[in-house]
Amino acid sequence: MDEILSSHNLLASTSLKRSDLLDQAAADGRIIRINVIRNHSFELIAATLDAFLALSDLRAEFSYSDYDDAFSLTALSEPADLHLLWVDLDRYDAQGQAYIIERLNTLGKTTTAPVIFAALGGEVLPEDSLCSEAIRDIAAKIGDRFYDLRLASFTGTRCSPAACLEISRFLGLRLIPSLLAPHLKAVVVDLDNTLYQGVLGEDGIDGVVLQEGHIALQQKLADLAAQGIFICIASKNEEQDALDLFTQRQDFPLRPNMITKFMVNWDKKSKNISEIECFLNIHHSSMLFVDDNMGELFDVTQQLPDIKVLWASPDSTANARALENFPGLLKNSVSAEDLIRSKDIQANEERRRLQEQMAPEDYLRSLEVVLEFRINDPEQINRVAELSNKTNQFIFNYRRYSIQEVTRLSSGEKSCVVTISMRDKLVNSGIIGAVLAELKDGVVCIDDVFVSCRALGRGLNEIILLGALKCACDKLGSHTVQVGFQHGERNRPAAEFISSHLKEHVEVAAEFNYTFPQGIVEILVES
Known part of the structure; x- marks a missing residue:
């Protein structure tokens, strides 16, 4: 239970403390080599990255370039599983930014390993802008706390410790696993007090409540379904009630045609998820199970030890954030x-x-x-x-x-x-x-x-x-x-x-x- 609660905090908390993360790493996780080519310091981000990578059973070893505003062609010569180009574009004028972006794109074509373009500031984004866009989203979310010029001479970057922590969370939970770890193929989700507030069998179809967080959670599941992730239901309810629920509740973002398999009955959820596993013809290690009941999560992990689990806490907004950040669900493209x-x-x-x-x-x-x-x-x-x-x-x-x-x-x-x-x-x-x-x-x-x-x-x-x-x-x-x-x-x-x-x-x-x-x-x- 402690592990489930700890992972939920890493995924959803809005008040993470750096001191709580420094000793959280996967002791036997697969080591990945990350080559950082930079013109400002990345060390504050690297310091907490293993705490987030641990959810994907990964650990990072870093090699660093010198601080190089020109980004030389020799920068990618270091053998690595991943290259990260960490650039503060505000160091350049508009012409210089265009040159640096062209340089970054050229560098990215000289290696067979994945390359992450992580651009801070600037007017234009590199071709592969997923990380740079995420950094801009983080800057918009935390506002004035994103930069800390007072500490820049000590940390080597104008990014504040709070900004570095959020960038580390994005890289460690979402982006790096999407490049170096297997993707999840299915999300199996409970109904009562997970997709909505209430108990279907007691409150009825019109009586269960959609809070803002439930809407966000269901919308994320709908987005995953559109990207080819299997969305399945495992719930202890009457099957017809559940089918009628999705048919009649037009305010549910998650629609019936987005759900690949309903397993709604009174059997153990571990048994139902095993049947979903057979139906999808995938291994349960590629599945995420979301439920508000810790006892159900525990039983499922005992029967299906490689399955990923996510606790649906009473805070539905936190659950939506946790699902958004869960490793293995970020897709860089949709085929x-x-x-x-x-x-x-x-x-x-x-x-x-x-x-x-x-x-x-x-x-x-x-x-x-x-x-x-x-x-x-x-x-x-x-x-x-x-x-x-x-x-x-x-x-x-x-x-x-x-x-x-x-x-x-x-x-x-x-x-x-x-x-x-x-x-x-x-x-x-x-x-x-x-x-x-x-x-x-x-x-x-x-x-x-x-x-x-x-x-x-x-x-x-x-x-x-x-x-x-x-x-x-x-x-x-x-x-x-x-x-x-x-x-x-x-x-x-x-x-x-x-x-x-x-x-x-x-x-x-x-x-x-x-x-x-x-x-x-x-x-x-x-x-």
């Missing part, structure tokens, strides 16, 4: 696949019904499946990087590619990126997987393979994976294949596939041959 993800998962119910009634080949023919394999398509680079950073179950090596790394592989003469798109008569699933390969001494080395969980279980795994490997071999001109594989906590589906189809290729080069089946699904290959 076409994000927009149809919930419909695709819901269509799996119909696919399962057909699969139970028909022979495998008849089932696939009835769905009118089309698989499209594209090779080195520049328009799909962002989606490949995104998919690699959130896939956990069907992934070979956990490489977690940046956009720059995918670009390099897709543009090289001896490397390729094969993407797989899928559609059927029920829904267009979009890009659901990728194979990244390099030719080394005549051997096609498979750097990584990953497939979205929502595409699994449709009877197509063999065609998807082996077909993509065939496309990579054809492109690179060799059918001698070596597959790398790293066992992880949750990639058993990938391990089982390798054991059945590719075990002779694991860490050893061997001849690979595959022919697409005819007359079952439609195959399109474009290079």
Whole structure:
């Protein structure tokens, strides 16, 4: 319980104290190397960053450039998982600001690691302005307390300690996890005294109360649904009452079509969330559970130890802030696949019904499946990087590619990126997987393979994976294949596939041959 309360304070408090954060770090968290290139001090922000990164099981090690108003080209030579360009633009006139922004954009293109542009002040923002915009939002929120010129000669920055703390919270809770840690895929939320004030079974549909904080919380859930995050309900209530609630209460920002799965009954919530986990075909480590009852949160974490939890306190406004800041929910972009993800998962119910009634080949023919394999398509680079950073179950090596790394592989003469798109008569699933390969001494080395969980279980795994490997071999001109594989906590589906189809290729080069089946699904290959 203490841990849940502590995390809620980090996420929601408006009166954080620096002294309370300095010893809060993940003792065994994954170490990430952050290279800070700056023209003013970042140390006050770095001092508290681990307290926030701890919620993502991360710890930071820093290397710092000299204070450099010119931002030299050698600044990104330091090996790092992440580069952070920390610049006070008000040091320059308008012409100088334009030059520095151009310089920052040039620097960002010289590395394969993610780059954060964190610009303070200035009239114009860099191309990647997410962090800079967040800093401006923080400045607007805390007003005159954002700058402290009296301390600047001691701290090395005109940002006040309060401003540095809020910037540290944004970086540690939201931005850095979005770049270096897997994204959350689902939020499971309780109803009574969580999405509203009151008890549905006692107060009735018209009797439950929406406070300002509840509206903000529901709006955030609606925004997450629009970005492709699964929003599900787990509540001890009568199911029809809950369905009627969302139909009749037009003042609810969260609408019925935004909810992927209702699990409303009198069973234990841990059981219901396990069923949601199976329905979504994801691991519970990719799920966040929000509930006002500490006993429910405790029981769920005992049964599903890797699930993330958030306590819905009596302060609904604080809960909205906590959800806004929760690690793993910030998305830097929204893809076409994000927009149809919930419909695709819901269509799996119909696919399962057909699969139970028909022979495998008849089932696939009835769905009118089309698989499209594209090779080195520049328009799909962002989606490949995104998919690699959130896939956990069907992934070979956990490489977690940046956009720059995918670009390099897709543009090289001896490397390729094969993407797989899928559609059927029920829904267009979009890009659901990728194979990244390099030719080394005549051997096609498979750097990584990953497939979205929502595409699994449709009877197509063999065609998807082996077909993509065939496309990579054809492109690179060799059918001698070596597959790398790293066992992880949750990639058993990938391990089982390798054991059945590719075990002779694991860490050893061997001849690979595959022919697409005819007359079952439609195959399109474009290079």
